[in-house]
Amino acid sequence: MADRPKTTEPAQRRLSPRKRQRILRGVQYVILVAAVVALALWANWPSLAQNFARLDIAELMLPDLFTVALLNTIIYSVGGFAFSFVFGLILALMRLSTVGPYRWLATLYIEIFRGVPALLVFLLILFLPLALQGFSVPFGTYGQAILGLGLVGTAYQAEIFRAGLQAVPKGQTEAARSLGMSATRAQFTVVVPQAIRIVIPPTTNQFVSLLKDSSLVLFLGVSGQYVELTKFGNDMASTHANATPILVAGLTYLIVTVPLGYLAGRLEKRKGTSR
């Protein structure tokens, strides 16, 4: 708008840009209202409510919805997140190492686990005891779920850390080294703390991503005390031949993910203004 030259002649033939914009906005509102009215008229509300919004069924989900399903979702994703945070940092440091083989190994891992579907990793974990005789993942289902989420999360978290480490100016390392710090000490007292600050917003998003991926635990064939939100909703939906539990499970995810997404946005903004 600002770079358009102001027209001096009165608007006779053509509408001024401002007027045209107002009309365009009016048209958008008309389309919206028409769509809403059409939906309201054509939708079969009683049937929809019957299938998706049965409060009595929703009530049956309590309290297990929170005490078992949501709790497990959080255990799986927090566990997987902790795993990927630690190994992601190690992998990022390897990726930036001056030792070639470390770099290659890290790159290989990152490319593989970002390149295949997370579901595939879960299926593979399921087959681990078959492939390696006598091997079993410790802590049973919790162990398997956290391992699966952790293996995948590590690859993404490593890339987040790498970007964060590289965003710290080189002068920081030089200042630390010129004070007599070893390369390792400079890295951990000066570079890593700053990198962690930089990566907080993308890491929050990555956690949300893991939280959603925790639904893949469904494919580990869990039941009973191990079910998480998606599995729980799906089981309840099957039992009652009704979609309401799935909708409720979805809403429960949103209770956690929406505030986290909002938080990440806030942190991102704050990072932009500070310094």
Add this chain to the structure above:
Amino acid sequence: MTHAIEIKDLHKHFGQNQVLRGIDMTVEPGQVVCVIGPSGSGKSTLLRCVNLLEEPTRGKVLVEGVEVTDPDVDIDAVRRRIGMVFQQFNLFPHMTALQNVMIAQQRVLKRGKKEAEAVARENLRKVGVGEKCDSFPGQLSGGQQQRVAIARALAMDPSLMLFDEPTSALDPELVGDVLAVMRQLAEEGMTMLVVTHEMGFARQVADRVVFMDGGVIVEDGPPAQVIGDPQHERTRTFLERVLHPEE
């Protein structure tokens, strides 16, 4: 007596780019040597070769008789005795001024927290930012940041200091404060190697001025000679441009 710094036939190449092409110079203990020269002449590279932030391609650098270019030398131990001040300050932004000055004392010299804090406060007061101990670098002016950076280097009890254009990133009205601190250091007998464009400072404070151009030392002598009565055409042209930029 050993030289504070001795540089012999120093060469530094960045790929095909020959930045330093045979530098020979010495700095005696207690001397202040200013390095001047046009942009790209290799002044920063020379300074960075002294504490091995850059690895020389050829030649020797000795600091207090210790050959820093020897692969067997503990470079971290040598750097502890060489303070460095950068054009861009390079303070640690996630630490307060006090923490900036304490961290290397604690982690490198293994001083206790109490002692490190006392030394830090003392040095911050000395450079005139004693009341800014709890401020983060982002809350300080450029001049204050640079003085914190000087305090950070001094807290390590260095036996010599390197300055790479310490006032070039500062607003003109803040330059004086930093130069005053450096002048005080010089009077106290600190050995200093200073890359600068501040001709007034070089003339009044330096024992020697070194003029570099194209990776070699063109002129090396007392300021009255190098700045006051340059012997080489290149030095004259450079000084002409620095001292009378409008003409």
